[in-house]
Amino acid sequence: MTNYELQTLVEEISLQYFHKPFRHRAYFNPRLRTTGGRYMLGSHNIDLNRKYLEEHGTAELVGIIKHELCHYHLHIEGRGYKHRDPDFRNLLQKVDAPRHCSALTTTNRNQRNLIYSCSKCNLTFKRKRRINTSKYVCGRCKGKLVFREEIKQDS
Known part of the structure; x- marks a missing residue:
């Protein structure tokens, strides 16, 4: 679909x-990842995720x-x-x-857990994003954080 x-x-x-006309633009937005569509308050345009068409x-x-037209028409009329x-x-x-759209199965990317530990008290920290170990310290004893390992999970 174009x-x-x-x-x-x-x-x-x-x-x-x-029973009302739609007078603005509707288009596929390739940058949408976690939502099926989006109504833009400023421009009154509607962005839609092409992956929902392909998958569902x-x-x-x-x-x-x-759903997005409900947002559109109510906003144009000045209602909630x-x-x-x-x-x-x-x-x-x-x-x-629908109030919510179905979940996409293709958006489940490989997730990772990064394991850090304190050099003083050996408290371990699991994080999804990297920590700047020269900037941050242990919350318990203020010891230096050390990167231990990265665990990759397939979702």
Whole structure:
């Protein structure tokens, strides 16, 4: 599906379910990683994640579009467009839009745990990101931190 086809799909869904036109841009954003879509408050555009279309199909994408259009139309009308607002929840239910999108299986990347220990009290620290050992010290005894090992986990 191209961005042009996506734009026409969003416009059709907007007219069919909301009975209001969508007058801004909808496009696939390759930088989206953890979310199915995003409504931009400043520009009123909608970014969508192409991976949801490839992995879950058109039905999931249509649900994400309906969810983002709920944000769009409520924000344009000056009503409560946030997830916790009753207006938003009622409109989600009315148009049968999902509150959350399904999880992607392809986003599970290889995770790692870095093991550090204190040179004085031997307290071990597990971290996902590197620690600058010349800058940070042990929280218990203020001893010097030493890198021990890296454990890679396949998710």
